[in-house]
Structures are given as C-alpha cells and as structure tokens.
Amino acid sequence: MKSDQFVARYGPWALVAGGSDGLGMAFSMFLAQLGLNVVIVARRKAVLAEAACSITKKHPVQVRTIEADLGDSESRDRLFLSTQDIDVGLLVYNAAVIPIGRFLDIPAEKHAAAIETNCMGPVSLVHHFANRMSARGKGGIILMSSMSALQGTPLVSTYGATKSFNLILAESIGYELSASGIDVLACAAGPTLTPNYISTKPDSSRRPPTMEMTPEDVVAETLNSLGSRRVLIPGKLNRFFSLIMSRLLSRKQAVSLIGKNMYRLYGPVSEK
Numbered sequence: 001m002k003s004d005q006f007v008a009r010y011g012p013w014a015l016v017a018g019g020s021d022g023l024g025m026a027f028s029m030f031l032a033q034l035g036l037n038v039v040i041v042a043r044r045k046a047v048l049a050e051a052a053c054s055i056t057k058k059h060p061v062q063v064r065t066i067e068a069d070l071g072d073s074e075s076r077d078r079l080f081l082s083t084q085d086i087d088v089g090l091l092v093y094n095a096a097v098i099p100i101g102r103f104l105d106i107p108a109e110k111h112a113a114a115i116e117t118n119c120m121g122p123v124s125l126v127h128h129f130a131n132r133m134s135a136r137g138k139g140g141i142i143l144m145s146s147m148s149a150l151q152g153t154p155l156v157s158t159y160g161a162t163k164s165f166n167l168i169l170a171e172s173i174g175y176e177l178s179a180s181g182i183d184v185l186a187c188a189a190g191p192t193l194t195p196n197y198i199s200t201k202p203d204s205s206r207r208p209p210t211m212e213m214t215p216e217d218v219v220a221e222t223l224n225s226l227g228s229r230r231v232l233i234p235g236k237l238n239r240f241f242s243l244i245m246s247r248l249l250s251r252k253q254a255v256s257l258i259g260k261n262m263y264r265l266y267g268p269v270s271e272k
C-alpha cells in the first residue's frame with residue numbers, strides 16, 4: 001500500500017502501546033515515515049522523550065508521548081482521556097511482561113502482572129479505540145503475539161499463554177470488525193533482536209542466530225500484511241520452522257523439542 005493510501009486508511013494518528021523501545025519503537029518510527037502522527041505510550045519518561053526526539057528529527061509528523069502503565073486499569077483510563085481529542089486510526093499493542101523461568105519459581109504476582117499487561121491491556125485498548133474506529137468505518141489493529149503462542153513453551157508458560165490469547169483475540173475480532181472496515185492482525189514474531197530480547201539471553205553464544213530478525217524487518221512485514229491476513233509469522237525461516245513443528249511432530253513432541261531448547265538457552269535452570 002502506498003503511504004498516502006496507508007494514511008487515508010489508518011490515519012491520521014497511530015497509537016503504539018509500548019512504543020518507545022525495541023519493536024514498539026520500530027513501529028513508531030515506521031508509521032511516522034509513512035506519514036502518520038504517532039502517540040507513543042510507555043512507562044519510562046526519558047526513553048519516551050528520546051524516542052519522540054529521534055522521530056521528529058527524521059519525519060515531519062506530530063508525536064505525543066504518554067507515560068502510562070498499561071498493566072494498570074486507572075492508568076489506561078487516563079490514557080483514554082489524554083487521547084480524546086484525536087482520531088486514532090491504528091492501534092498497535094506491543095507492550096508485554098515476560099516472566100522467564102520455571103512456572104513455580106515465578107511469584108504468582110508476576111504471572112498476574114503478565115496477564116494484566118498482555119491480556120487485559122489489549123482487551124481494554126481494543127474495546128476503547130475500535131469503538132471509535134467503528135464509528136468512522138475504518139481503522140487497523142495490530143496485536144503483538146509470538147511464536148510461543150503456537151504451542152506450549154516451557155520457561156515462558158504464562159507469557160506464551162497470553163500470546164495465544166492475543167492471537168485468538170485478533171482472529172476472532174478480525175472477523176467481527178471487518179464489517180466495520182477495521183483490519184486486525186496478530187503478529188506471531190519469532191526471536192527478534194530488541195534490547196529486551198538481547199538482555200534476557202544469559203548466553204548469546206547459545207542463541208539460534210539464523211532465526212533472529214531485526215525489529216525493522218518484523219515491522220515492515222507486519223505493516224505490509226495488515227489488511228490482507230489476520231495472522232502473520234514474520235520471516236520465511238520462522239514460517240518454515242512453524243510448518244515443520246505443526247505438520248511433522250505431535251504437539252507433545254513439539255513442546256519437548258522447544259522445552260529442551262529453552263532449557264539450553266536459559267540454563268543454568270535445570271530440567272525437572
């Protein structure tokens with residue numbers, strides 16, 4: 001889609017929830033390059049300011065930053081008030097809490113925080129902004145899912161389950177909202193070289209380098225797919241891997257293979 005068509009369909013404002021760093025920042029930058037004004041939502045003020053500055057240096061669009069914790073319902077309500085005066089035509093829900101470790105070793109509150117940010121956050125923002133898009137008869141929604149949504153993924157159990165939630169939510173509302181002119185896409189990304197991903201890898205030599213993508217490549221493919229499909233696995237190699245896992249292995253075998261790899265990557269956690 002050409003950038004003027006993209007702006008007409010998904011403008012004039014995009015809101016990137018979790019848009020100041022990593023994949024979210026890549027979305028914010030790419031959308032600004034396409035000509036959309038961008039609202040960036042995140043918690044850390046300094047990172048937000050830096051993100052806004054680097055976008056406005058490169059692209060002649062308006063950027064609004066909003067400090068909010070998407071895992072907190074009062075904070076989300078304040079976000080709705082701070083965006084009442086603008087038409088958000090594209091919502092990208094990118095923020096996520098990612099507890100890593102054995103399920104029982106992670107405090108219950110951390111699992112709850114992941115569900116609040118990764119599930120309640122998108123439900124609440126989609127409900128609010130899609131209602132307004134529906135009244136205008138157009139818009140777009142992108143929910144960040146993950147390849148860990150496609151089968152059980154040991155050591156990120158709750159996170160993977162929240163990402164399945166996003167995938168199913170996107171597919172379901174994608175069908176419902178198409179009648180209102182709203183395109184919905186779940187992006188089931190594989191390993192992506194964001195600062196957060198890099199920092200959570202204890203041993204970089206154990207990473208599968210051939211599967212890793214840059215945030216910019218993931219974002220370009222995702223924005224290209226909006227309107228033409230409801231679920232995207234970015235990257236040919238990731239799609240091939242997912243095909244092998246789903247067609248050639250039983251679910252139990254697939255989970256075992258992924259579990260072994262996760263324990264290898266995130267050692268010294270020992271398998272029980």
Ligand SMILES: NC(=O)c1ccc[n+]([C@@H]2O[C@H](COP(=O)([O-])OP(=O)(O)OC[C@H]3O[C@@H](n4cnc5c(N)ncnc54)[C@H](OP(=O)(O)O)[C@@H]3O)[C@@H](O)[C@H]2O)c1
Nearest residue numbers: 018020021022023042043044069070095096146192194196
């Ligand atoms: N990186 C990967 O390998 C990978 C693979 C598959 C899927 N994904 C998905 O892609 C998305 C982004 O991943 P990423 O690696 O880019 O993550 P990230 O580096 O942690 O960035 C997340 C962004 O969200 C913001 N954020 C996090 N929690 C927030 C909260 N409670 N309230 C408001 N803002 C919040 C962060 O800013 P603040 O910290 O300042 O709030 C940051 O701007 C996630 O949904 C993840 O599940 C990533």
